[in-house]
Amino acid sequence: MDLHHLRVFQAAARTLSFTAAGRELSLSQSTVSLHIKQLENEFGCQLFLRSRKKVALSNAGRVLLQYVDRTFTELKNAELAVREFSSSHRGTIRLGVGATTLIYLLPPVLASYRRKFPEIEILVTTATTEVLLQSTLNGEIDLAIVMSPSEALSEVETIPLMDEELVFVFPPQHPLAKKTKLLAIDLHELPFISHLRGTAMRTVQEQYFDEMGVHPRTVMEMENMEAIKSLIRVGMGSSLLPLCCVTGVHGRGLVIRKLNGLKMSRHLLLAVNDWGAHPPATHRLAKRIIRAFGGGTTPDSQSIHEIDKVG
Secondary structure (H helix, E strand, O other), X not given: OXXXXXXXXXXXXXXXXXXXXXXXXXXXXXXXXXXXXXXHHHHOOXXXXXXXXXXXXXXXXXXXXXXXXXXXXXXHHHHHHHHOOOOOOOEEEEEXXXXXXXXHOOXXXXXXXXXXXXXXXXXXXXXXXXXXXXXXXXXXXXXXXXXXXXXHHHHOEEEEEEEEEXXXXXXXXXXXXXXXXXXXHHHOOOEEEEOOOXXXXXXXXXXXXXXXXXXXXXXXXXXXXXHHHHHHHOOOOEEEEEHHHHOHHHHOOOEEEOEOOOOOEEEEEEEEOOHHHXXXXXXXXXXXXXXXXXXXXXXXXXXXXXXXXXX
């Protein structure tokens, strides 16, 4: 089985387009088709279902893709691990993170790691917790900084990082901006810019509202914190946001308020599919993130203990 053929198959399976796979790999569409056909002849079955306008993975193709993704992930990890014995320390780490965490919390960690290991490339992907966890399970991401709660958290290994405070954010002219602390009743029917349905942040938000027994009036839904802040500044509503994105210069033109008697927060974790399958370079980045975010280890987790032993 030719690794090059498998690389072509992986690109075609990911894009569901022989033309797009060819562009990605600098091959012609006919060459991609030929490589796929050679693989199908070798396996004795169809890997793609072809129609005049599109291609789709067959059942056999979906099974093969799982193994191919794992194979190339292991090859990448093998390269990182073996290079530990050389002076170059080259390699790539794929990190997934939410946009807010990336913008406001992560840059010092990445800068520190880059200074220490300039030949290690960190590829950063931003997405919601749900997408990041699925990408981690699929082997497309090595490390992910995610939020709880999420059903998929039970399928990965996690280390707690931090509880980040959440605050209500208003434009200066809003009547509630004049109050020093909010009461739950103040939030009832409040025009509210909500986080997207199905995301961890929306789940946290709704859990707090259910606990308080209040129901703000959702006027918009979005996930981009900068967009939410811009809309708040012009009086389009209020929102519940992580404190990190509205402190100092990031909070200009905004007023932050806390709820009287209830501290609200979101819980960040570091997630990975299998700590033991990753090379020391990935472990070192994980340790730097844990230390920077103030996270800790749990004494009953052998995998976390192994990370802590990495220099």
